[in-house]
Structure formats: C-alpha cells, structure tokens
Amino acid sequence: MSGVWQSLVVLVVVVAMAGQSEGFPKWLAWLDTKMDLCKEVCECPEDLVLAERQGIDCVDRNITYIQGGIDIPKVYTKVSFARNHIKSIAADTFSPSSSLVSLDISENDLESVPGRPFAELYILSSLNLRSNLISSVDPEAFGGLQNLTQLDISYNRITSLPKEIFEELTSLQELNIGFNPLEKLDEGLLQHTPDLRRLDLSKLHLKSIPANFFVANLTKLETVSLAYNQLKVVPSRTLHGLSSSLLNLDLSGNLFTSLSAYSFGGLSNLRTLTLEQMLRLTRIDAYAFGDLMRLEKIVFRYIPWIEKVDRRAFHKTENDEEPSIIPFDFTFSYSSLHTLPEDLLPWNHLHYVSLEFNHWRCDCNMLWVKMLPSSENRLEIRWCHEPSHLRGYRLVHVKDKDLTCNAAPAATQGAFGFLVVVMIAGLSASLATISLLVYWQRGWVCRRPPGAYTAVRRSGSTITITEEMDTTSEA
Template identity: 50%
Template sequence: MLLLPDYVRSKLDREAFRGLGNLTQLDLSYNRLHQLPDALFADLVNLEKLSLAFNALVTLPAPLLTPLSELQHLDLSGLGLTSLYPDSFPSNLTKVQWLSLSHNHLDIVPTASLTHFAHSLQHLDLTGNPFTSLGSFSFMGLVNLKSLVLEQLLWLKTIDKYAFGDLIHLDNIRLRYMPRILRVDPKAFYGLGDNNTEVPLILEDFTFSFSTLATLPSTLLPWDRLKYVSLEYNHWNCDCNMRWVKNSSLIDMAGNRMVCSHPLRLRGHKLKVVPEKELTCQEPDTFTTGETVGLLWVLIIIGLSASLATVSMLVYYKQGWVCRRPQGAYTSIERGSSTITIREDFDTSTA
C-alpha cells in the first residue's frame, strides 16, 4: 500500500507511479488534487484497491481508470461530482465489487454509468447525495448487488414503485437520516418476474430509521424473512394502518424502538405496548398546531371586538348620545317597596 508524502498532495506528475506494476493498493484520499493526468495509472496493472476520496476532482476522465482492469475496490467519495455519464467508467472495469460515490452532488442515481459493474458489483454506497426521488428501476442491471447504503439523503422525498426492482440478490439495505421523506411506495421493493408478475425482494437486514416516515406498508417486504430490522426514530402515526405490525413478528424484532409521534394522545408511547384497540383511524387529534393558532386568533379578535364595543357604549352614554334624557321630561324618580313614582314638574311660567 502506498501513501503520499506532503509535498505531492496538491499535484501529481504523470510519471509518479512509473514502475510500480506490483502495487495492489493506492490511497490518494484527503488531498488537494484537482486534476490528474490521464496516464497517471498506466503502470498499475495489478492495482486492486484505489481511493481518490475527498479530493476536488469534479470530473472523472475515463482514460484515467482504463489501465486498472484488476480493480475491485473503488472509492470516489466527496469528489464534488455533479454527474456521471455512460462512458465515465471504462468497459474493462469488470471486477469492481465495492464502489462508493457518497457525498457527491449527484441529483439522480447514475443508472447508466453503474451498468458497467452489472455482474461484479456487490456493495454500493450513495450516501449524502441530493437525490429528491428514487425512480423505478434506479439500480437497473445490478443483479449481484448484496449491500446498498443510502444514508443522509437530506432532500429525498419519494421512493417509487420498483425502485429497487432489479436487486434480486440484495441482502441488506440501510436507509437512514432522511428528514424530508414523504412516501415509500408499497411496491418499492418489488421486481418483475416472468410474464411481468410482481416478485418481492427477500432481504435479511433492513434499516429504515431517523426519518419522517409515518407509516409502514404491510406489503413492502416479506417481513417474516428478515433476520434483523431497525425502525427507530421515525415519525410513526399509530393508527389503524399500523395494526398489522402489532400482529406480526416485526413488532418483536423492532422491540421498543418504534415510538408513536401521532396521534397526540399516544405521542411518546412505544408501539409494542399500545393496546390494539387504541390504534384507530376514527379519532383525529383535537387540533393540529395550525388549527390551534387559528382558533387563538379568532378568540383574540372576538375579545378585542367586545372590549371596543363596551368602551364605545360607555363613551356614548357619558356624552349623552345613548338614552339621552329629554330636557324637562321629569325631575325625580322615587322607588317604593312595590312602586316607582316619577315626578314631572313642568315650568308653567311661560304658559
């Protein structure tokens, strides 16, 4: 394995690795490399593991990797890649089993580029890319992929039908830290078999946590085939749509880490101990935050209106604008035990 000395960390000459034909591992990560000569790896015909992670390369010219026909492990994390094209990887990279494209700026899964690794790739890491959705057959052709990591997808909102459809040998998937996820299609983990019949993927390890996922479709996976599941720190809505969880083996595998966020009366309760009769869709929360704020404003307006009306009446009465006593109409009022006497003294001097 070869590590770079400090004085070559910002630039490499095309002759830097001349004569190193027996080298099998090369780590160029965490340097300040922004451009690499096309022939840099010309002599590294036996290289099996290469890391270019966290350099500012931005683009990845295909000729750079062409000599590396024995490559099995390729780390392209944090390069600032905005896109990958079908010819971004040379066609002779047929032995790559482990690939990381994490923490780049890819807004869609580079499906066409990944087909170069269709028969060899077993592990793929796409963590930290700004995907907004995972469309149908996003991983087309990767029939031998066993492990998929999709973490810190901060902009992901939807996972569509058949999104993982071609991953027929997938064993484990990690979906974590997705604060904007709104919908996972119930058939996201289904593929199409003979005669276009829908076939569910059989996973052993399923992690979907630290997200805004509110409900879990019962048909998403064959849950009884799982060996490990992690579903903690989601925004579970504990209503009638989650009853099936209580009646399945999933509740024992998930343990006490499935905690209700909604409805408000169950917030903070562990789904495992919530009685099934409490999981209803008939009793919505009394008020949402928006409704509560709206009601508060209505009460404030009513209160202010009543106060203004009272003050206005008092002012009008004080000035004699309301219930004004006609001048000379009466001089006194005497209240008895059962009678009221009004005395009217008229001035007759003008008669």
Template identity: 35%
Template sequence: MRGFLTALCLASCSLHVAAFLGFPWGSAESDWNLCASVDGRPCDCPDDVFEADRAGLDCSYRDIGYLHDGAVVPLRFKKVDLSNNRLRNFTATTFSSNNSHVTELDMAANLLSVIPPNAFVNLPGLLKLDLSNNEIQIITNDSFNGIANLSSLDLSHNKLHVFEANTFMLLPRLQRLQLKYNPVNFLPDSLFTGLFNLTHLDLTHLQLVALHNELFTDTTSLEELSLAFNELGSVPTKALFKLSPSLKVLDLSGNLFTELTSYSIYNMKRLHELYLRQLIYLKAIDDYAINECNNLRNLELQLLPRISFISSRLSYTRLETLPEGLLNWTLVKSLELSHNQWRCDCHMAWIKGSPVEKLVGENFYCSLPNRLRGSPLSQLKEEDFVCKASDDYPDPKQWGVVAVLLLVGVLASITTVAFLFYRRNGFLCRKTDNYSQLKAASRETITVVDSSAVSNTDAELNVA
C-alpha cells in the same frame, strides 16, 4: 591553519544542526543505510528477523524533515514506515536502486505537495503505498511509473483538484484505490482506464456533481464503490450500469438527490448492500426505483427528513428482514415486497398490525424459519414471530428422512458394485463349460497331453 580549523568547526556545526533537525546521515554521492549504526539514526530497526518482518522498518514520528538521496533499506525489512514526519519532497533518487524487496511504503501525514514523474521507480516491488493526509496537489500520469505490481493505493485527505487522463493506467494490478476527501468536482472518463483488477474504490467526500457515463468501463471487477457525500443531483444510472455484473456494495448516502426515479438503480445482478442514508433533500421514491437487484440483502434508508412519497417496490430480491425504523411507514402509499426470502422471527414481529401489513396484503410469504415456510403474513399471529435457537437448524424429522435416504443410497451403491464385480469375473450370468465338471481336481489328477506327441502317433498309425 586557522582556515582549516574554521572549516572543521563549520563542518562539525553543520552535522550537529543536521542531527538536531532530524536530517539523516549520508552523502549525496553514495548510498546510505537507513539503519546505519550512527548516533541519531532516524529509524527503529529490530534485529530479530521475525520482528523485522512483522513490524518493518519504523521511521514514523521522528520529526524527519529531509531524506538524503540513495537511501537503502536492509534486506530483512519489507515494510518502511515514514509516516507522521515533515517530509516535503520525494523523488526518484530518494531511494537507491537496491530496494526491490520493499513491498510496503507508508508516507502518510507528511507535507508532500507533488508526486513527480517516476517517483517510485527504484521501488519496483511495492504492493501497498499510503500517501494519505498530505498536501498533494499534483499527480501526473507518470507519477506511478515502475510500480506495476501495486495492489493498494491511498491518496485520501489531500488537496487534489484535478486528475489527468489515464492517471492510474500504469497500475494494472491495482485492487484498492482510496481517493476520498479531495476537492475534486470532475473525473475524466479515462481516469480508471486499464484498472481491470480494481475491486474497491472509495470516492467519498469529493465534490462530484456528475459522473461520465463511460467512467467505469474498464473496472469490470469492481465489487465495492462509495460515492457518498458528494454533490450528485441524481443517481448516475448509466455510469453504474457498467458495474452491474460485479458490484456488491454501493453507498450513495449524503448526496443531493430530490427523487429516486424509476430504474435509478437497475439490473445490479450481484448487488448485496445498498446504502441511502442522510439524503436530506430526497422527497420521493418512485415505482421501481430499485429494480431487478435480485441478490439485494441489505437496504438502508435512514435520515430522510423531507421524504413525503414512497411507492416502494422491493420485489425479487433476497431481503430477509425489514427494520421497523427503516422508514416512516405511515407515509408509504404502496409497497411491493413479494418474492423475497423473509425471515419471520422476533425481529419482524412489529409488522403485525402495522401499516405495512395492510399494504402488502397476501403477497408476503415467510421463507424462514422452516416451521413457517410458505405461510402468508395474513394467517400468522404475533406470537408466531419468535426467535428460537432451533429455527436455525433443520427439524429432527427432516434429519431422519435424510439419514434414511443416505442409507438407501449407500446400500444401492454397494449392491450395484457387487453385481458388476461378480458378473465381470464370471460368477454370475455365464453358461457352464466343461471345466466346471471337474470337482476337487488337483494338479496330480489332470493329465497334460503333449500335442506334438499326439501328432507323431497319428502319423505312425497312418503309415501302418
């Protein structure tokens, strides 16, 4: 009896300690519901269906240090938030196999150090996975097995030193990948193999010193890439060239470039935005450093304290404005700005009388606003550079011309349709036949002759 009471006491004490430490209730031998109605349950589980769909199952900031195997998420929850806890382990058996409805899992700001193989195999419906702000040092190419539908993965702010080849090959539908703030200095050339749907890639604040020329071979849909604040000594031109058909936004800020040589950024056909900020070692920008970027609209060159030579050619892009503070224009030796779509409004007024006006000469023409379209900079006065609300809309005379043309087009279409209709129905361009001679005829005045009767009569006459 005394032994039984001692065992019961120990069991009770163990349960109370588990509750105090934030350990969820459950049994290693059976599944357990994260929203079970027991005291000290670790999660906030709203009963309202709409609120459950909006907020999901919230287990964040609960000081949870351990999850028993076989966790089950009620069907009304598609999102599970386990962020900002003390979780150190996550394995394939942490969740039971009854969780295919879960589409989002947030495990940010925990103490995870390893993502073992098949860790998420019981969550096959995952679309978004956040593992940021942990202490992850090891990821294998089997870590993400079983979640082939994943579209967003965040591994930023971890302690990853090395990536295995083909780490993300099992995620063919991945669209967004965050790897920023990891102490990585090398990426294997096959790291992004199979990521044909990747559109956003953030490699900010790694320790990259170079990029393999074939690194982006499979990322044929990549639209936004950040390589900011790495240790790149030169622009990885050959690697970036693989992205020329798709890349729209490129950030190369904060690297160790000393010079932007000719064709550093070349033939980026869809590039809209290029950021070159805080390049504290950059001394020179050579001719054609940025070349054949025909859709470039926003170029930022800021905080370049050592720049001493700029021979900038920014022709054949879609730039509309040139900020006064973009560069120290007194240091620019030559400047080519032709064949752009310059908007000559109040934001460009500074250019009159500036060193830029002397450099661009007769090759600077306004495209906007309409009142200044085609005007060369040399013929404009400072008072022409004003911002008017009407500049954003076509001139009233142009509206009148458009209205007249539309009216003429409509009338011509109606006339054509009417002509074809009447001609098809026999009212136009058709010869008059015998029936047209019947005027105001009615059913009573038209005699219908029985052809058989006529034939019989003719026969009788012949016999006679």
C-alpha cells in the same frame, strides 16, 4: 596553526574525492552521510519474524526530510513514515529495492508528487499517501509501479488528475481518491486498471459522471463508493457498465430527492446498497429497486425528510402480487419514517431488521405490527411519535382500541369553524371602533360651524372660555 588547519582542509578534500572511487577504504565509511533509519530515528525489530511482519516503524518521529538515496535493508518489507512533517520527495529519494512491499507516507506535509519517485521500488504492492497537502500530481507520479495493488491518495487537495496517471498500474486492485476537491473525472482514467476491485470516489464534488467512465474491461470491479458527492439522480446509465461485476454500492450523502422506478437499472448482481445521510430524499417510488434481483442488504439511515415509501418499492412489475426482491438485511433507522406498509416486504423471512428511532405514527396502519406473534416479531418499533397522546409509548403497550385512523369529529370541526367566525367578527369590530375614535378626536364628527373659534381669557387663578361667532363674516 594556520598550516595545520590548511592541512586538515586538504585532508578532508582528498578523502571526499577518494570516496567517489571504488577503492574507497572501509575504515573511512564513517564519513558516509546517508541516513540510517534504524540507528538514528526509527524502530527496527531485530527478530526476523517481527522484522518481516512489522517492518520499520518511523511513525510520529518528527521527521521533516527524507535524505536522497535512502537504503531499506532487505529484511524489512514494510516502512511507515506516517504522522511526520515530510514536505517533499524526489526521484532519487529511495534507493533500488527488490524487497520493499509496503510504503506509508500518510499524514505528512507533502505538497506534490513528482515524476517516478517510487520507480526503483520494484515489487512495491501498497502505497499510502493519504492525508497530505498534495495539490499537484505529475502524470508519471506512479510510473514503474507495475506490481502496485493498493493506492490511497485520499484526503488531499487534488483538483485534477491527468488521464495517463494510472497508465502503468496494470495490477492495481484497490484505489482510493476520496475527499479531494475534484469536480471532474476523465473518461479514460481507469482504462489501464483491468484488475481493479475496489474504488472509492467519495466526497469529490462530482455533479455528474461520464457515461463511459466505467470502461468495458473493468470486469472485476465489485465495490464502488460515490458517497457525499453532489449527484441529483442515481447515475444508472454510468453504473450499467458494471452490471456483471458490481456487488456493493454506496450512494450516501448525495442530493437525491426521490428514488424513481428502476433507479438501479441493470445492476442485477448487486448485493449491498447503502443510502445514509440523504438530507433531501423525501420519497421512494414503486419499483425503485425493481432490478436488484440478488439484493441481500439495504441500509437507509439518517434520512430526516422521508415522507413515503411505496409498498411496491421492492416489486419488479405491477403484476407482481408479492415483492420480487427480498433482502436478508433491512435497515431503516434514525429517520422520519411515519408508517410501515405491511406488504412492503415479507417481514417474517428477513434475517435482520432495524427500524429504531423513526417518527412512528401509531394508528390503525400499524396494528398489523402489534398483532405479529412475539416469536415472529422482529420489527422493533419502540416509541410512538404521533398522535400526541401516545407519544413516548411503546407500540407493544398501546391498546388495540387506541390504534385508530378516525377523522376529526364533526363537532370538533364545527367548533373550529365557529371560532374562526368569532375571531373575524371581533377583528372587524375592533377596526371599526378605532376608526370612530380617530374621527372623533380630530373633530371629524360633530363639527363646529364654519368661522367658530374659542376665546380663552386668563386672570389670576380663573380661566374663562367663551364661544363667539366671527361678526366680521356676518357683516
């Protein structure tokens, strides 16, 4: 038997060696160990139309490893490995492909991206590495991807990005870096991406942005999100570099305490501005939006400490009698706004207004809202929050005579002052009484003569107390 086993081992070795040559017979192809995605683990539509539209579906298949040299049949232009447990990829993971357009390895366990693992995917257009455990990215991680237009590396653990990491992504149009513990951005990070149109820098722990971060060649960048960072002021100097292209800006969740005059200087082409969850914003000053001449939509939502919106916030200069900026869509909801200046905006010309769930103070300053004709009244101010006797009432149901701004009556003020005086007098009398009782208890009032003492004699059930003088002291 031992001879038989030896012969089998020799046969296997010979076959393995023969497999390295071009003359390897086809009838031994079953010994090839390359992973066949369609036969083993994934779903591959056979219909040509579905194959091109849906691609290979390897989602949630408990894949832990992608074997090196994996082949993607040309009929499939998309492959998704999302929601698996893939821990690593290498430079030889993917065989050369001139057909694969989209690759999704999101929601896996990747810890790093080595140099040039996707370089053989010649026409790859979309790469999704979202929601992994990536903390290390090689400077050449995206080398060879000159045709890539979409890249998502958000929701990872990246703390720094090499300056040259996007150097070969000359066709990139959409870049999402958001939700990484990245505290600093290099000035030249985007200098090789002139076609960039959308950029997401949300939740990067940024306290500031380099003044020249948006380089001059970013003439197509239309949408930028800087939401949920740690910016204390609007980075107007940095954003000024996008004055000709920027259309949509999201600054939600930052640490602004106020929006001062001309906070968005130079952004004359901006169409949409979003400011949500501004937990420290207390006021919006005059001319805050004075440069946003083409603003179409502005969204304020979840601003719990807002105290004041200046009636000239949408004016360009103090000489303007009416607002210079008129957005079509105005939202200010789920906040603590108390009142609404009548001349803040030309309300009748707005296409959409949302003002629900604020802390409205229903007084004389809100009478103008109630007086609007029903056909023109788009200001749905539903519930009064103040004064207390009107709380819970709809503004439309409050009588005009109840919408007053009268100061507290003099009689009420006098009664309050009298109450304060009585409370102070009562407190003083109480303190004096307590002091007198303490003196009395400790014998500091009506003292006995010096030398006096008390004699106590007890016999049976009788106790006799006598006061005597110390005769020794008299002698």
